[in-house]
Amino acid sequence: MRFLLLIALALSMSTMARAGRCPDYNPHRTAHFGDLHVHTALSLDAATMGTRNGPRDAYLFARGARVGIQPYDPNDRPMRSLQLKQPLDFTSVTDHAEMLGELEICTDPELEGYTSWVCKIYRSWPRAAFFIMHTNAAYPEEPTRHGFCGDNGEHCLKYASRPWQRIQSAAKKFDDPCSFTTFVGYEITGAPGGKNMHRNVIFRNEQVQKLPVSNFEVRNPEEIWTRIRNECTEAETGCDAVIIPHNSNLSGGLIFKSPATAETAAMRASLEPLVEVMQHKGDSECSPGLGSTDELCGFEKLTATSFMGQFVPFLNQPPSVGSYARSALKTGLKLDAELGINPFEFGMIASTDTHLGTPGYVAETADFPGHGGAGKPARESLPPGFVDRPDYNPGGLAVLWAEQNTRESLFTAMKRREAYGTSGPRILLRFFGGWDYDADLCSSSHLVESGYKQGVPMGGVLPEATSAAPRFVVSAMRDPDGAALDRIQIIKGWTDGDALHEKVYDIAGSGNTSCAFWVDPEFNAAQHAFYYTRVMEIPTKRWSTLYCEDKKIACEEPDDLEEDLDYCCDADVPKLIQERAWSSPIWYRP
Amino acid sequence: MVSALKPLLVFLAVGGLLFTIERQWNPPEIETIVILATELEEIRREWRKQMGRAPTESELEAAIQTYGDDEMLFREALRLGWDQNDPVIYRRLVQNMRFLEPELRLSHAELYQKARALGMHRTDIVVRRRLLQRARAATAKPLPPLPVHQAGNASGQVHVTQIFLSRDKRGEALETDATMLLEKLRGENLAPQAAHELSDPSLYKPDQPKLTERKLASRFGQGFLDALAGAELNTWIGPVASAYGLHAVWIHERKESGPPNVTRIPNSPRNDQALAAIRQRYRVEVSAE
Secondary structure (H helix, E strand, C coil): CHHHHHHHHHHHHHHHHHHCCCCCCCCCCEEEEEEEEECCCCCHHHHHCCCCCCHHHHHHHHCCCEEEEEEECCCCCEEEEECCCCCCCEEEECCECCCHHHHHHHHCCCCCCCCCHHHHHHHHCHHHHHHHHHHHHHCCCCCCCCHHHCHHHHHHHHHHHHHHHHHHHHHHHHCECCCEEEEEEEEECCCHHHCCCCEEEEECCCCCCCCCCCCCCCCCHHHHHHHHHHHHHCCCCCCCEEEEEECHHHECCCCCCCCCCHHHHHHHHHHCCEEEEEECCEECCCCCCCCCCCHHHCCCCCCCCECHHHCCHHHCCCCCHHHCHHHHHHHHHHHHHHHCCCCCCCEEEECCCECCCCCCCCCCCCCCCCCCCCCCCCCCCCCCCCCCCCCCCCCCEEEEEECCCCHHHHHHHHHCCCEEEECCCCCEEEEEEECCCCCCHHHCCCHHHHHHHCEEECCCECCCCCCCCCEEEEEEECCCCCCCEEEEEEEEEEEECCEEEEEEEEEECCECEEEEEEECCCCCCCCCEEEEEEEEECCEECHHHHHHHHCCCCCCCHHHCCCCHHHHHCCCCCCEECCEEEECCEEECC | CHHHHHHHHHHHHHHHHHHHHHHHHCCCCCEEEEECHHHHHHHHHHHHHHHCCCCCHHHHHHHHHHHHHHHHHHHHHHHCCHHHCCHHHHHHHHHHHHHHCCCCCCCHHHHHHHHHHCCHHHHCHHHHHHHHHHHHHHCECCCCCCCCEECCCCCCEEEEEEEEEEHHHHHHHHHHHHHHHHHHHHHCCCCHHHHHHHCCCCCCCCECCCEEHHHHHHHHCHHHHHHHCCCCCCCEEEEEECCCEEEEEEEEEEECCCCCCEECCCCCCECHHHHHHHHCCEEEEECCC
16 A cells, blocks of 8 residues: 555656646756737727737737737728737736726726716827826826826726736736746836836736736835835735836936935845846937947937937936946946945846737838837828837847746746847847856857856856956857847946946957857956846848838938938938847856 | 419519619719819828828829728718617717717717717718728628738647757858768768767757747748758758758657638628629719819
């Protein structure tokens, strides 16, 4: 009998082991490409721009389905449609938390509030509703809900639960372990005074908050972190979440404002392990002239420096140091030295921020479908000339190194920051740091195994020193459908007393694949430092250039150009794009 | 049986005769749709908006025809009284009145009648769209529908071992090296496991897990995948080119793709015959003014 029990136990254990592992489980981890910033018709700005795709459509699209987008003809047939060449490995639909209930009320004639004047405007003049409702929700220091939401917004909060359920049920339906992962998520869209404070919340599993936190209920990042901590990460319900800030380039320096205390610094460090450095609305890695002489920072820069500045140009202030990830990484080193904790110890990813419900559509083509949110409307018909603002772009991808394609494995990768971002191409990138790597690691067939065994991957903190200077190895492969690699760089930031420094090193040249071993030649064991890698493609034509070529625009006779096509001949619109990948940093603490 | 049908046949014959006589004596009135110069400009503008260029002469003609057809269908729908029994139009007109005169304390039916008295059923854009939608559906013929949500072809699966020779590393010697590699693999009858050490270092290991064809293409390129189509299993094939260099490939297993998984929504293209019949009652004129 005991023998039989032992066999039964062994069988059940083996079944359990198998149940947790996918057939392509890789202990040394595989790169998974995805999009963690996706809006659908449940977002006010998307809906007022004519987006009809909901969360289910977005997940279908991510898995490779062809999906229609606006404008729609009078027969309700979409006049454009899109399809991914390569389906994604993971996606999170992250609709705005602010207007979930309001939109539900404004579109359901059975609900009280449907006939309110705001809802009437929403249904009759969507473009006007976008400005009225969005302005009310995002920009005031203390935003209040519209009257039809009732006392304390209870009526709108009650009906926000309906779309919130739809978001959850779509994520549940399309989550397909080992093949395609979905994450329940949402965006908190505050922009006090027009300065962007936007953050996405991504949940580990089905245990999520009862309702998303919106900008109506919180006044600053500290309140967001407290709410997420109380309602999720410390609620002992199995709930876990990461918060990912984005568009720091439009934040007027607010997103990377230094926390006042060690406690808030610790909250930020534990809840915000990643930052989105690139998307439709530009690049947020660094800015030329802001503590940097790096000429490659002049990449996909928006003309605006605050969210509101996109619509009201005179509100734009000069770019601020606090608006860029690299500056924050440097500030974090200083705060680490002062507070004993680094609030800006974050990894980097990119995503799209699509408002068309089309995640991962990052192709640089003449047919760039536009942003579908804050930019040009295409609800009734395509706008003349460029489909969207010329400084917008098709966005980037988030890449996670994980053992397998499951929520648990990918979420853990986010938490440990073993992640990188690309401006669109599927560049493959490994980055390891340690003290004892052999100089010939690039010629070894065991680079990855040694990378893990003798050091840490991207996102890690170097262990205690065992040699005079840290050693790094970077290996990259081009996107097989993209351009060749131009070079690999390491960007180092460090503190020297109160002074913050950075330096960009070119460590490998061009090729289809590239690998480099690098030892920091100026290492000072007493100084806090970070290192991240940037892999550059050779320059290629930007979507706007491809569009203008497609339209056969002749810049010799600029007076004959139709409306908005004059951008084709505008020297301020870049003709080329140098696509790239940014790794998460590896940190050194003295 | 025949005698039972007789009265019916007589009835049809007489009825048909009377109908023909009536048609001859009272031909249906021809209604004129006048397209004003401003409307013509709007048609041109709309075309430029959609297409990014001015229409050619024949394209403009087609656009005018479409514009005329829309107006014709709208009038036909009104003539048939479709605007009087449509819940969408009812709701729309009631809402319009509520918005226009919020202080009015009238029932839905009264508001609806008031809106009609103001002629809203003829001028409101949503009413127009709704009627056009119904008219188009009525003149539609059942053609194969246009896919809107069309899933990509279900991807097959393939399990390969690939021995990689790097173009960056080997340069001009790459082709020769690849030929020699394949000669060695085939000559020595090397099993995939035994060949790993012949591969140049790469982030992609020689033994790839079982992958969907799409995934394999995303790693090595579509050309690489295409080169494996129809290739023999359990033997060395190649050299197969990728973005990175050349590969000797061993296919362990291949599972063909299934039929495409397609979700469609109905389409309603116009039925030219039905439209032609209605067009006989209308004339489209382009005004010079």
